[in-house]
Amino acid sequence: MKKSLVLAAGIIAAPVSTAASAGTITITIPRINASEYHVPYVAAWIEPVGGGQARTLAVWYDVDKVGNEPGTKWLADLRTWWRKGGRSLKLPANGVSGATRAPGAHRITIPTNVKAGAYTLHVEAAREDGGRELVSVPLTIPAANGRASGKTELGAITISAR
Template sequence: MHHNNVFKINIATKLTIALSGALALPAYAAELNLSVEIPQLNVAEYHRPYVAIWLEGADQKVAADLSVWYQMKDTKEGHGTKWLPDLRQWWRKSGRSLKVPVDGVTGPTRPVGKHALKFTDKQPALAKLAPGSYTLVIEAAREVGGRELVKIPFTWPANAPQSSKAQGSSELGAVTLAVKP
């Protein structure tokens, strides 16, 4: 009887070690990697653009808000949320029903240059995303400036790595999207 208990303990210990080892392996998450360029504009009065980045399903409804950049400080003209409706497409589809700020989504405007963003299926926005065809939409609007919309279609989750590019013509520069399985 004594040998039997030792044998059970050894099996249990080995099984526990094996399971904890399996859990320690890196878990690869499906990812969206995005690069958004805010171009240098030669204008007399430059204001950083407000930018909304979201995913639309095949029904063209907002499936997830990924990022919204706006003037977060109060100025003499008021609070920056006052101009969020200038992001017309996003505002009409999602923005007006969103209570900003949203942790992990909203943030300050960005300067000229390329901005890298990474989203994984572990984050709330993508964790709830059903498999299917989607469109990444980026809208930029600038005070005393223009408005621009760039769209890139993709499939979620990806069976194989996907890579797509789009080029803005005024308020947005190069936009690249890489989807990893």
């Protein structure tokens, strides 16, 4: 299984403690029956509703891919995240690393230093030889519960208050 890197915190890439959080986000990657299945690259970020800088909460990608086409090359396939600040993120950034995200439910924390207010949570997935999908969910800090669902590359996205 390929390794991946989970970058947590933000465009600035400050580490996030899993002990304290404003809540959790569960991202479900559905099992897709395909002759050649590739685990998707996934980015999760928040943006203030009234406008402002995007803050990356997590990015999952293949860090083992080296040579002429390193894994970071394909991060641009997460088009919306890439335009919102992903391209300026120095990778790998100090954060939390982990295994490739296989189909199933995966949790990330909402950092406690996110200021109170109204945000939109965006989760984007892109898969080699597959599709691309963006799901957006309203988010209020302090965290309120919320839910949305993708149709192809992403399953349920849930926000749970702490």
